[in-house]
Amino acid sequence: xxxxxAVDDSASIRQMVAFTLKNAGYNVIEAAxxxxxxxxxxENTVNLVLTDQNMPLMDxxxxxxxxxxxxxxxxxxxxxxxxxxxxxxxxxGKAAGATGWLVKPFDPARLVEVVRxxxxxxxxxxxxxxTAGLRGLGTTWEP
Amino acid sequence: MQGIIDSAASELLRxxxxxQDALDRGGIxxxxxxxxxxxxxxxxxxxxxxxxxxxxxxxxxxxxxxxGVLDRATAGELxxxxxxxxIFPRQIVLQANLAPGSIDLF
Numbered sequence: 001x002x003x004x005x006a007v008d009d010s011a012s013i014r015q016m017v018a019f020t021l022k023n024a025g026y027n028v029i030e031a032a033x034x035x036x037x038x039x040x041x042x043e044n045t046v047n048l049v050l051t052d053q054n055m056p057l058m059d060x061x062x063x064x065x066x067x068x069x070x071x072x073x074x075x076x077x078x079x080x081x082x083x084x085x086x087x088x089x090x091x092x093g094k095a096a097g098a099t100g101w102l103v104k105p106f107d108p109a110r111l112v113e114v115v116r117x118x119x120x121x122x123x124x125x126x127x128x129x130x131t132a133g134l135r136g137l138g139t140t141w142e143p
Numbered sequence: 144m145q146g147i148i149d150s151a152a153s154e155l156l157r158x159x160x161x162x163q164d165a166l167d168r169g170g171i172x173x174x175x176x177x178x179x180x181x182x183x184x185x186x187x188x189x190x191x192x193x194x195x196x197x198x199x200x201x202x203x204x205x206x207x208x209x210x211g212v213l214d215r216a217t218a219g220e221l222x223x224x225x226x227x228x229x230i231f232p233r234q235i236v237l238q239a240n241l242a243p244g245s246i247d248l249f
Contacts, residue, residue: 012193016186083194085245094249103244105190108183114246 002119003027003044007037007051007063008081013104017050017081020108021115034058041067046076048119053082053089061089061096068097077118081106151191158185 004026008014011032018028029044031037035057041049049067053060060080067073077099082089085103093101099118102111161181 010193010197012189016189020186083197083244090247098249100246100248102246104194105187105244108186110246114248118248 001025001027002047003029004048004050004115005029005031005037005041005044005046007031007034007049007055007060009033009052009055013052016108017106017111020111021050024112024115026115034060034063037063038066041073042070045072047122048115049073049076049078050081050115051078053080053084053093061092061098064093064098065096075122077122079114079118081111151188151195154188155185155192158182158188 002025004021006014006017006021006028007030008017009032014030014032018030021028029040029046031040033055034051037049037051038058049064051060051063058066060082064078064080067076067078078097079100079102080093080098081102081104083104090101100114102114158181162178162185165178165181
């Protein structure tokens with residue numbers, strides 16, 4: 001079973017994300033801030049990281065940037081799920097190595113679609129000596 | 144703020160009522176897709192409820208800030224910028240006026 005690390009300081013959002021993704025067949029590991037997320041990512045191997053941006057101790061962009069520095073997470077899909085929607089923040093997320101930027105509130109069905117899409121692309125990239133990485137997809141998701 | 148809470152609460156109640164009706168008609172298996180959709184709507188409403196909590200925290204911070212501005216003005220301090228902008232209430236946004244957030248893949 002594929003594992004997803006869900007990081008959000010809001011317990012209710014975290015539980016809703018976990019509920020949605022568990023129902024879609026994923027194992028979900030929860031963390032309440034970036035620092036705890038980083039620790040859990042080191043303890044476990046996860047197939048995708050879904051993180052909030054504004055959190056105590058460590059924000060989502062810093063978490064993504066730190067994880068990208070670890071060889072085991074160099075190509076792992078990382079999505080930022082946040083209420084922040086400014087182009088500047090999205091650019092910072094992209095520069096840090098995020099795979100995508102999702103603005104809250106999330107639609108559960110669309111979240112599952114996006115997760116399946118980016119994990120599927122990661123598997124494709126990981127199993128083939130692909131010339132293109134995950135980033136650079138340059139798409140706006142409109143199912 | 145009250146509008147967002149009322150809107151989210153109404154949506155939650157409506158969703159849970161639909162799920163209950165579906166269950167009453169034939170149990171969890173028969174509830175099927177209708178219950179699924181109601182559950183997803185309830186989850187979106189719960190997110191708005193959560194965001195409202197964050198907005199209330201933000202509002203408290205604005206009130207504290209406004210109080211500080213008033214204290215400084217009362218003390219005769221020359222205020223810079225637009226202190227009234229810190230106090231002016233923001234426009235209320237209702238759940239019904241909002242769609243789920245955007246998704247960008249890089």
